[in-house]
Amino acid sequence: MKRLFIIISLLAAGLAARAQNVSDLIISEALAVPDSTGILDGYGARGGWIEILNTSQGTVTVGGCFLTDDKGNLTKSLIPKSDSRTQLLPRQVMLFYASGKGSQGTFYTDFKVQKGSTIYLVSNDGRTIIDSLVVPAELPDGMSVAKFPIDAKQIKHETAQEPCVPTPGILNDSVNSKTKAQEMAEKDPHGFILTVVSVSVVFLALAILWFLFTTLFKDKSNQPKKEKKAPAKKGAKAPEDEGVALAIALALEMERNSGDFAAIAMALHLHLTQSVHDAESFVVTFDQESGKNSSWRNKQLNFRQLPR
Amino acid sequence: MEQIISSLEQFWQFTGFANVAWQNLVMIAIGIGFITVAIIKEWEPLLLVPIGFGMIIGNIPMFPGLNIGIYENGSVLNTLYQGVKQGWYPPLIFLGIGAMTDFSALISQPRLILIGAAAQMGIFGAYLLAMHVGFLPNEAGAIGIIGGADGPTAIFLSSKLAPDLMGAIAVSAYSYMALVPVIQRPIMLALTNKKERLIRMPVPRQVSPKEKMIFPIVGFLTTAFIVPSGLPLLGMLFFGNLLKESGVTRRLAETARGPLIDVVTTLIGLTVGASTQADKFLTGKSLLIFGLGLLSFVIATTCGVLFVKGINVFIKNPAKKINPLIGNAGVSAVPDSARVSEVVGKEFDKNNHLLMHAMGPNVAGVIGSAVAAGILLSFLG
CATH class of the missing domain: 2.60.40.1260 (Lamin Tail domain)
Incomplete structure (x- = not known):
């Protein structure tokens, strides 16, 4: 491909x-x-x-x-x-x-x-x-x-x-x-023909858009909703998993006394339930110092081990 | 000693004081006026400050031939001015506009698109008037586009149809865009009664990301096939919107709606301002253009409001009627004219928010004015 x-x-x-x-x-x-x-x-x-x-x-x-x-x-x-x-x-x-x-x-x-x-x-x-x-x-x-x-x-x-x-x-x-x-000055000295044609084309172009959008994008908010199953996305969690995730996050919050975990959990919850969360340009990230001493930052562990 | 005096005399010939004409001073005063209005009243500061300062730069009296002026080939200002003259800047601005515009209001209520078409009558009304007062068809077309209330489109079209009038047309377009609240409010009030101003419109439905993604492709294909001459503007507008809505080109969208549009806006404003050199700008034609530009805004607003009133006659369900106060937003001064609808609407009903409804015709106006520019270009270019 x-x-x-x-x-x-x-x-x-x-x-x-x-x-x-x-x-x-x-x-x-x-x-x-x-x-x-x-x-x-x-x-x-x-x-x-x-x-x-x-x-x-x-x-x-x-x-x-x-x-x-x-x-x-x-x-x-x-x-x-x-x-x-x-x-x-x-x-x-x-x-x-x-x-x-x-x-x-x-x-x-x-x-x-x-x-x-x-x-x-x-x-x-x-x-x-x-x-x-x-x-x-x-x-x-x-x-x-x-x-x-x-x-x-x-x-x-x-x-x-x-x-x-x-x-x-x-x-x-x-x-x-x-x-x-x-040529236009000769054919249409007062500009009426061009005006009529142009206005018609502008209306036609936007009327076609109107028709297309009305046809393509139908308002489904008034239609009766079908009972939807959880999304079968690869890696998506079932609702009970979301509840567990939330519970863990809240427990972590109590344990670590930080609101960050609650915020992350809420974002995850909104994402997983496909709610109103919109992928806009402004993305909240957390830049914490907590991982300062993790294994990833340990230089010694990152060195290749010498053969003995 | 004589040599020193002679050198000083020679230097004097190069100073602004020796070359100044009253017309330069008038233009400098207008430039300062633009900056003052932008700072004190906050009317379109992002445009009026660069244009105002550009006017001052362009009207500093100087000895010709130093390769400094905007009309002298190869000068720095002349090089920057090529973006206006050759029409590079307007499509780049449209790219940014596309990347920052949320078309949800339009997608959720497609019927409002036609208001954007009705308001384009300002363009053709001004075209007829310009023809009547003796402008050539290409000049009349370039003047008419002021009624689209879209600075980049006005610059794009006038650079193709009537380059000599571009300075006056661009300054006129941007000036009236800044004055949208002043021009539109009295017309809106004069054409509507209290009952109409109190009409509450249904809350627009939520638009899915998928719909937002399809919109720029369908919108572009439709408009570009009908008016291919509008390709530079329409293509960039919808491309920018696709960058925003696709969700996978966030970096590109952010650059288009951030640094890129800022740079281009600065350059376009400054060079358009600098192109208003007194000897080329202070003419009877420029005054006529300003007059016609004002009339085009009046016609556009009037037609937009009257069109909504006309539509309401055919809508039997009172819950689906459209508030005529959003008719003014059909001109493409985004989002100023939509903001005027909101402000005027709230004067009569504090809880009646018209902004989201007005954004529909407002963004339709952007598409409509680009289509109108394409038509004029194909007939007169």
Whole structure:
């Protein structure tokens, strides 16, 4: 059972780690041939480019991964691992210039984007293809091929059927996107809809709790009580034993003239009879000096005896 | 000699006297006022003393660029302020609240849960009013949460929705929480008659340890599945309660409700106070926020009391009627608003103890305000 727990914990930890790794990266956009309005790279040249998107909500290191346009050579263009700029923040994009000369810098690839080719993003193991993007052969110059989110969580993406106006370095769906508050201001300028919905949800949530607690925790105080036998707990004492314990404690009290024994006996009595005693945080303990000279404290008795 | 004078002149430029503005003095006076009220009247001293002193710290006039101020990256105060800004402190406070709260009152009388929902109308009433006076929806949502009467929730939500308004919202929330007895009593008296105030409620049944253990799990699963955006607050609240009720994690529960919550309360109070720098705080918006905050408390109390009166119409058995004086406790200012119910109730019947009954809606209000915060976050975040 313990092993099972450990395995489950390790699996959960593994899944949690996977949640923020390179598998969350996708090739979100690529351009093969720019027109006169295309962006310039750091060397003033105008060429194709590849954009990578981090779809997760955690930072991912792109460094160490590979970009390639050849399925037979998955390690064609290495993204340098040592460059701290390859840390890609959540829901952000990173742009690589497909200059064909990877030696030009971190964000340059060793191949050019060709029409009709497929670009692959390969994991840092050099074998696993994380994502790919097909660049159509008929893609017009100055237009890009891009992927857009298809679910509300914006994790799954699909390649657009039509050529797109290039948006290098910008999220593909963010050009005209508004914040939730801006959308709400347009849809619900006076706030009535949000108020009605929110109040309903608050009432619903607490009404469900009410229903659950009423069902789960029924008041049994009004129901006729069944005659209950003493708890069959392991080590529990029968009622007559409790009486004996009490009697012994009281006798001890008289003998030793201390109220402590009576208190202990009362606590034991309450515990054994499952009465109102509640296991709260405040626990009464007795720290007496009476055991000062017991065998447990006798150093001589605690030493290992020498063999004779 | 000239060098000495020049050095002294330079030093003068760095002193508070050379950089002081009247706004700083106003804020320092408010800070001293908070401390005075906390010490003399004992109104929320654990909060008002740190906030008041934080206000004084934050408004000491200084030469910018020394990496000392709360808004200067990397300064000590700025580092401590990250707990507020990033929203770490409020869930930790909720952990402590969960570990110190006994939900027995709620478990024994589940029908009182809905009062906690009714009192959340203060949040949405203030939201509507804030929208009406021209705040953006996200700002209005952050202002509205003041009506939840829950400081940590107010800080959590405003840090997400309207960080610029957080100082004013947090100070407003904590100030009105301290003024709960002053605000709620007249409303309760105005909305109830003598007969209603004398209603005696049946003694709540005893709750078993098993029920207390099941409560945080069921409560968390239900609320978190409905409003996952409230996860940081709800998760910590119910987790803290499970630590308390499980009986096997006593040490953890004691740390959560003792040293941990003390440390976080100190830091949250001090840094929220220090964030009220005059140039950022003394604005027309802040005054509006204070006004709306007061109205949100009034609406919350009114709705709570009226809701109980409404329920009583449908309860035919006189022995099961609910005293409307516990309606105010639906706001989550624990346990102050429940204490107000007890005090006001005893004014009319010395032997009518409403505290345990009022604790039911009171802790339901904590859950309700966290749920409301989650809803606002999912719509406006």
